[in-house]
C-alpha cells in the first residue's frame with residue numbers, strides 16, 4: 001500500500017527538519033509581507049502594486065496567546081467520530097521581523113499547561129490527518145513547538 | 152428639545168437624525184420553527200408599536216440569514232411577502248454579525264436621501280445546533296473554510312485566545328470573566344425577550360465545562376433562534392404621525408479595518424504584517440466606536456447606556472476599552488467598581504446581552520437598538536436605567552464589518 005504525503009494547503013510551507021518554513025509572499029514594490037500568501041495583488045492600499053515574491057517566514061516567534069479545543073470541531077476538520085475526542089492546542093505566534101501573528105496547532109503532546117504568553121516557539125513539520133483511501137494520503141501541516149522541547 | 156445640548160460637540164447633529172417609531176422582537180430561544188415566522192412576528196410587533204399600517208411602509212430592509220436557503224439570502228423580499236406584498240421598495244443585506252446594523256444603515260440612508268419616509272427593518276435567524284460551521288464543499292480560497300479544515304479553530308477558540316491574552320497582558324482573572332456573566336444574567340432575568348432568564352452565580356460559571364481554555368461554557372454565548380424589527384422614519388413623518396419626541400438614531404458606523412489590521416480577527420489565520428506599513432492609531436474595534444462618536448458629535452462621557460457584543464465574557468471587557476469607557480487594560484477594574492452595572496455611571500448590556508440571549512446573527516444588532524429604544528423611552532420595565540438619554544451599540548461581524556449605532560432622546 002502506498003502512502004502519499006500532501007500539504008493540506010499547497011505552497012503554504014515547505015522543507016524538512018530544521019529547514020521547515022512557513023511560506024508567504026513579499027511585495028517587491030512596498031516590502032509588505034503576506035501570510036497566507038497573496039499571489040495576485042498587494043493588499044497595501046498605498047502601494048501601486050508590485051511583483052509578489054515567495055518568502056520564507058521567520059522560523060521562531062513568541063507566543064501571543066494560546067488555547068485548546070475541548071470539543072470536536074465540525075467538518076471540514078477531519079476526526080474519527082468512533083474515537084474519543086483528544087483536545088488539540090492552538091497557539092498564536094508573534095513573528096518579530098514580519099510584525100504579524102500567525103495561528104497554528106501545537107505539536108502533539110504540547111498542552112496549554114506547557115505554554116505561557118511570551119514563550120519562544122518554533123515552527124515544525126506536522127501531520128494534520130491521514131486519509132485511508134488508496135493510495136492513502138497523509139495531510140501535512142505546520143505545528144508550533146516550544147523551543148528546547150524535543151520532537 | 153434638548154437636542155441642541157446633545158449636539159454641542161459638533162458632528163452630524165439633528166439633520167442626520169431618523170426617528171425610531173417602533174421596535175419589536177420575537178423572543179430568543181430554540182423554538183424549532185423557521186426564520187420567516189420569527190421575523191414576521193417581530194415585524195408585526197414593531198409595526199403595532201409604531202402604530203403604522205404595513206401598507207404605509209415605503210421600504211423594507213432585511214438582514215440576511217445564510218442558514219435559511221434562498222429565502223434567507225433575499226430576506227427583505229421574504230419578509231415583505233410574508234407580511235403581504237404591498238409594493239414597497241426592498242433591499243437585503245449581509246455583513247455576518249453586523250448584518251442588522253447594515254440593514255439599519257441602509258434604511259437610514261434611504262430616509263435621509265428622501266427615497267422613503269418610513270422603513271421596516273427586520274432580521275431573523277433559526278440557528279443550528281452546536282458550533283457555527285462553514286458552508287459545505289471544498290473551498291481552499293475561503294478563510295472560513297480554511298480555519299476549520301487546517302486548524303479546527305471554532306469561534307470559541309478565537310474568543311479564548313483574546314481572553315488568555317487579556318489575562319497575560321492586563322491581569323484579568325477568571326473571576327472577572329465570571330462577573331460579566333453574573334451581571335448580564337441578572338439583567339437577562341428581567342427581560343421577557345431573553346432566552347436565559349435565570350440569575351447565574353460565579354460558582355456556576357466556574358463549574359461549567361471548559362470549552363476552549365480559559366473559557367467555560369457559561370463564558371461563551373450560545374446560538375439562538377430569534378428576530379428583531381424596527382420601524383424607522385424621517386423626522387417629518389414622525390411629526391405628522393404624532394410622535395413629537397421619538398427616540399432618534401443619530402449615527403450608524405459601518406467602518407471596515409485599516410491596513411494593516413493588527414488584531415487576529417475571526418476567521419483569519421494570521422494578522423496583517425506591520426513590517427512595511429505602521430498600524431493606524433486605533434485598532435479596528437476602536438475605530439468602529441470612534442466613527443460613531445464623530446458622526447453623532449458625542450463622546451463616551453455622554454453615554455447613559457451601552458449594548459456591546461459579548462460573544463464571550465472577556466470580550467465585553469475589551470469593548471469597554473474600545474468604546475473609551477476606560478483606558479486600555481482597565482476594563483476589569485471598571486467592572487469590579489460596578490461602573491457598568493445598573494446604578495453605575497454607564498450600565499452595559501441592560502438587555503442581558505448575548506450572555507442571556509445567545510446569538511441570532513442577523514437579528515442581534517437590531518435587538519441591540521430595540522433595547523436602546525426601550526431604555527431611552529423609559530419603558531424597559533424592571534431593568535430601566537433612570538434618565539437614560541444617550542445610548543450606543545457596538546458589534547463586529549466576520550470579514551471586517553464594524554457596526555455601532557448611537558441613539559438619543
Ligand SMILES: [Zn+2]
Pocket residue numbers: 027028029030031032042043044047048049050
Ligand atoms: Zn505592495
